Amino acid sequence: MRLYWQIAKNMWDQAVAYRLSFAIFRLRNLFWILTMYFLWLYVLPQGKVLFGYDQSQILTYILGGAFLSSLIMATRSQDIATEINDGNLSNLLLRPIGFLRYYFARDLGDKAMNIFFSIFELTIVFLILRPNLFLQTNPLLLLLTLIFSLSGTVLFFYFSVLLGFIGFWSTETWGPRFIFYQLLNFLAGTLFPLDIVPKPLYTVISYLPFPYLLYFPMKVYLGQLSTPEIIKGMTVSFAWTIILYVITREVWKRGLRVYTAQGR
């Protein structure tokens, strides 16, 4: 455990070493949040309800979603493909470290840094814009939000690792990752709450793993889901976690069979 703690800490230190680049990366993210924030603020003045959301709920969704994405979607596992293609994976294979645990520990270090910056950014946004936010006080819903957020973190990790494993078979790994992030923007509910789309489309999306990364934790926080909906969400999310875990293990085994340490 101490070993993985140290790996996470190293990742934090690495991010601190390049803090200007990191801060600018976060600043870019902030511009996107501002676009969505002001757009929703404009179309949803106080007292108006649109798509089942009032102003405080939608602004909470946008800003809360921005915070959650720094927990759930911050990752360093995009380095996996490079490690495989450069042959540097061999260094890791020779050490008494679990591959997935190593990368998860790195992710935790990166997430910690992203959360730190996210709190800083959102504090500034809050102090300047004074948004009308929805505060959840139900302890059960807060606990469920935390559980869904952690489950989303694990789901995202498996997705990201699987994309990195493409490196076993191809050097062209950035293209699939680029498409994945574009799909994620829509299907995870980063752009807008998914329940504003037509009902049939929403039903299809709700059986995919993506809504459980961001949309679902935020809906739970807003208290807009019934108990059966939460149970259904928990079942689908848990099932996808198991499926992705099995796929990841299998792809890892097959990948190692074709790994040639090319480049070393």
Next chain:
Amino acid sequence: MLSLVRSGNEDYGFIQHREDSMKKYLKLWFVMTSRITQIAFVSRFGVIFFTFGKIVRFLFFLFFLVFLVGKTKLVAGYTLWEVILFFLTFNMVDIISQFLFREVYRFRSYIVSGSFDYLLTKPISPLLRSLFGGSDILDLITLFPLIGFLIYTLSRLEAITIIGVFFYILLLTNALIIMLAFHIFVLGLGVLVTEVDNAIWIFRELTALGRIPIAVYREPLSWVLTFIIPVGIMITFPVHAALGVLSFQAIIVAFLISGALLFGSLRFWRYALRHYTSASS
């Protein structure tokens, strides 16, 4: 005194020289772009995924706008097709400038590795070489369908006139002049402090605030986006011109500002070149 007066033959020679230079740079641009394209197409799957990803990103945001404005009818006083025109105008400026100035993204490596010295010894302008030394064909692939969609969107606007379209194109060109000025400024910054990538990305993200009407943003952000960071001049002005609601004075002001920015950026580039230390070579 004599040196100030050129004969007709000298004038012809001067024009001929300019034409030869132009041909030389066009040929150079074509050759370098061909090479960059060949390199890009080595990763065929990458090209397909990248292009598809860009189209997906574009369509998702468009879908969101159509859905949102379809429900609210108006956003900041603009109809659905007008809001789409804002989004398309932003995409036009973004894609064309990425296509033309892609070499700027590679400039930092030239400075850090010392390869910029090599460019300085060539009988070509280091500025033109650093700006246009290889355009990215991948950006061009998405441009043509975008132009088609833009023409369709313009045809859906009720208030559209030929003069409006003319000024729209004129102000779109003006937006590209502002982008040119910014990229020259970034090159100068790269020479002085090797900082290129972050400056470009911040400016691009700021420009992206213009993908929706600037009137949506509250003051003072809206004012800053119009006058300090000229997003309003780049995106809002062409759209307003197309809709026939932009005054002639505003058009003049837009060109004065872009001219001033271009002049300032060229001065900054010369200043940066004078202080280039060639430390990396």
